[in-house]
Amino acid sequence: MVSVTISKTDLARRTREVLDQARRGQMIIVRSYGEDQVVLLDILDYRILKALASNVLSPDARLSIDDTEKAIHAYLNEDISLAKAAELLGVSRYELLERFERMGLPLRQGPQSVDEALDEVNAAR
Numbered sequence: 001m002v003s004v005t006i007s008k009t010d011l012a013r014r015t016r017e018v019l020d021q022a023r024r025g026q027m028i029i030v031r032s033y034g035e036d037q038v039v040l041l042d043i044l045d046y047r048i049l050k051a052l053a054s055n056v057l058s059p060d061a062r063l064s065i066d067d068t069e070k071a072i073h074a075y076l077n078e079d080i081s082l083a084k085a086a087e088l089l090g091v092s093r094y095e096l097l098e099r100f101e102r103m104g105l106p107l108r109q110g111p112q113s114v115d116e117a118l119d120e121v122n123a124a125r
Contacts, residue, residue, distance in 0.1 A: 002102075003027040008037070025102055044089065045099060048072055052105060075108075081116045082108065083123040093123065 004026055011018055011030050018040065022028050028040040051072035071088035074080045080088075086096040100107055 003029050003039075005029045005031050005036070008032045025099070044068070044091070045103065048099060048103065048105070052076065076106070078108065081119050081123075083120040084116075087123040093120075 004021065006014075006018065006028060008030055011028075018028055022040045023042050025042060025045065027045075029036050030038040030040065047066070047068040051069035054069065055073050055076050068089060071080070071085045074088075075082060075085035082096060082100075083093045086093040089096060097107065099105075
């Protein structure tokens with residue numbers, strides 16, 4: 001994931017521009033007095049990373065996750081295809097694919113079963 005480091009002063013001066021960069025997938029690291037303080041990233045990227053972490057670290061603690069995390073968990077656990085996960089998240093398959101690639105997350109290309117192939121056809125409609 002590509003990141004840009006800015007100062008708190010730059011953030012204050014260019015807030016709108018910096019937030020737009022984050023919404024477009026740029027990870028922004030805010031630095032103060034030579035130390036990294038805060039990271040700004042798009043909310044869907046945050047939710048994807050949160051779902052990935054909880055999937056790996058705490059698979060039993062999924063009772064309090066939101067719909068975004070449920071969709072990511074289902075994809076990571078190979079219960080649904082990337083196209084179905086994208087549909088559940090309200091983004092295109094290509095946008096989700098781009099986000100996963102940008103973040104270095106695992107991808108399963110192509111349907112693994114007839115049911116997944118039908119899900120992808122239905123999601124494309």
